Amino acid sequence: MNIHSFIELTSTHKPQLLELWNNGYPVELGYKSLSDFENYLNNLESPSHHFLADNEGDIKGWYFDFNRDSEKWFGIIVESSLHGKGLGRSLLNYAKSKETELNGWVIDHQNSQRMDGQLYQSPLEFYKKQGFEVHSDIRLELPEISAVKIHWRK
Secondary structure (H helix, E strand, O other), rough: EEEEEEOOOOHHHHHHHHHHHHOOOOOHHHHOOOOHHHHHHHHEEEEEEEEOOOOOOOEEEEEEEEEOOOOEEEEEEEHHHHHHOOOHHHHHHHHHOOOOOEEEEEOOOOOOOEEOOEOOOOHHHHHHHHHOOEEEEEEEOOOEEEEEEEEEEO
């Protein structure tokens, strides 16, 4: 698989990314329509997008970063059937090669389900193995998500 980078998403990318998002993240974080998803994307400050695509051009993984409160934040998702194959680590290593710091929110419990009914597995241990520091005292508590802040610095 190859990494492809974009500043602007195309009309071909967005439906694939919405499907990847809705199938991978907890159902509470899902978007009911493409326009709702586009609203989320349009509110990101200075985003960049990086995809892992197969030979047919289908997006199998997505890393994106953006600015928030003078910090670099990110999101990452890999198709669940491909977990454990090093693809998330590859995307994250790519991000680390181009950034000096990264911040993110990580769900740190096993209380959520994905759209397919499977339990959402917290990726917190994955991020710890990738050198991220967990800020247990900084949490995002919303009706749809409970998460802890993670931070990585070069």
